[in-house]
Amino acid sequence: NAGVIQTPRHKVTGKGQEATLWCEPISGHSAVFWYRQTIVQGLEFLTYFRNQAPIDDSGMPKERFSAQMPNQSHSTLKIQSTQPQDSAVYLCASSSGTGDAEQFFGPGTRLTVL
Amino acid sequence: GDSVTQTEGPVTLSEGTSLTVNCSYETKQYPTLFWYVQYPGEGPQLLFKVPKANEKGSSRGFEATYNKEATSFHLQKASVQESDSAVYYCALSEMGYKLTFGTGTSLLVDP
Numbered sequence: 001n002a003g004v005i006q007t008p009r010h011k012v013t014g015k016g017q018e019a020t021l022w023c024e025p026i027s028g029h030s031a032v033f034w035y036r037q038t039i040v041q042g043l044e045f046l047t048y049f050r051n052q053a054p055i056d057d058s059g060m061p062k063e064r065f066s067a068q069m070p071n072q073s074h075s076t077l078k079i080q081s082t083q084p085q086d087s088a089v090y091l092c093a094s095s096s097g098t099g100d101a102e103q104f105f106g107p108g109t110r111l112t113v114l
Numbered sequence: 115g116d117s118v119t120q121t122e123g124p125v126t127l128s129e130g131t132s133l134t135v136n137c138s139y140e141t142k143q144y145p146t147l148f149w150y151v152q153y154p155g156e157g158p159q160l161l162f163k164v165p166k167a168n169e170k171g172s173s174r175g176f177e178a179t180y181n182k183e184a185t186s187f188h189l190q191k192a193s194v195q196e197s198d199s200a201v202y203y204c205a206l207s208e209m210g211y212k213l214t215f216g217t218g219t220s221l222l223v224d225p
Contacts, residue, residue, distance in 0.1 A: 004157070031211065043158070043203065043215035056212060091157050100146040100207050105157025 004106035006092050012112045013082045021077040021109045025094030032075045033103060034067055037089040046090075049075060050097055082113045116141040120204050120216035127194050128224050135189040135219045137178075137204035145206040147180055147187045148213070152201045158215075161189075161202070196225045 005024040013019050025032050034046040036059075047057040049069040060067065064082075069075040079086055089110050093103040120137040127133060139145065149171075150158040162173040167182035180187045189202060204216045 033211070033213075035213075042217050043205075043213075045212050045214070048211055050211075056209075058212075093157070095211075099210055100163065102160045102163075103213065105159065107155065108157050 004092055004094055004104055006090075006106035006109050008109060009107065010110045010112070012114065014114050015083060016081050019079045019082050019086075019111055019113075021079075021090050021092075021111070023075045023077070023092030023106060024073060025075065025092070026104055027073075029094035029096055029104075030072075031095045031097035031101070031103075032069060033093040033095075034075070034077050035091040035093065035105075037091055037108065038087075043091075046077070079111075082111075084113045087111055087113045116143075116145070116206060116208055116214045118204055118206055118214055118216040121219045123201075123218070123220035124222060125219060126222045126224065129196055130193050133189070133191045133194050133198075133221065135202055135204070135221075136186070137188055137216055138184070138186040139204075139206050140185065141206060141208070143208065145208070146210075147178075148205045148207065149176065149178055149187075149189050150203040150205055150215070152203065152218070158203060194221070194223045196223045199223045 007022045032049045045059040047067045052069045064080045089108040091108045093105045095101040095103045118139045121135045147164040149161040152158040162171040164171040164180045170179045201218045205213045
């Protein structure tokens with residue numbers, strides 16, 4: 001079991017460019033989560049998919065951020081027109097989806113917007 | 115919304131001494147409570163879930179008891195080791211999936 005895989009591990013973009021972050025959940029897990037981690041705000045929930053369907057995106061900034069889960073083996077987080085304040089570590093997690101099942105986190109993608 | 119408040123860090127201890135990280139929360143609902151640990155370059159990993167009010171959760175020598183009246187669930191370890199150096203987060207679960215994390219407590223254990 002390779003755990004949750006996130007690619008790339010590091011990404012540097014210029015202001016105004018687009019960034020796409022990838023997540024491969026643990027095989028057999030039906031729930032996928034995205035969180036953002038910064039020094040100032042700490043760990044923040046962004047969005048949640050269950051069985052590929054978007055369930056809760058209440059933590060997503062309303063503009064420029066979008067997430068998809070086109071199949072059970074991967075999810076993407078896309079940030080359009082990146083801004084310096086988007087710099088953070090973006091963490092993907094997956095779980096079996098039952099009740100308060102343990103969420104297994106990937107190592108994160110560190111996004112730096114210059 | 116829900117909020118979680120925990121001991122500010124960093125905390126520096128000598129090996130063999132005891133650790134307490136305080137954590138309290140505010141929520142309108144009946145929460146599920148967790149302690150997570152994060153090592154450099156990794157995502158958080160579950161240390162343990164605190165099962166029910168007035169029951170103890172534990173793992174790797176760490177333990178926490180959920181005090182429903184005080185809305186708190188402090189993390190404790192009797193004797194820390196250098197390998198325990200990490201950042202510790204308390205968290206609660208909303209609606210059975212959405213984790214709200216505390217600010218994290220960085221622990222450094224001197225050998």
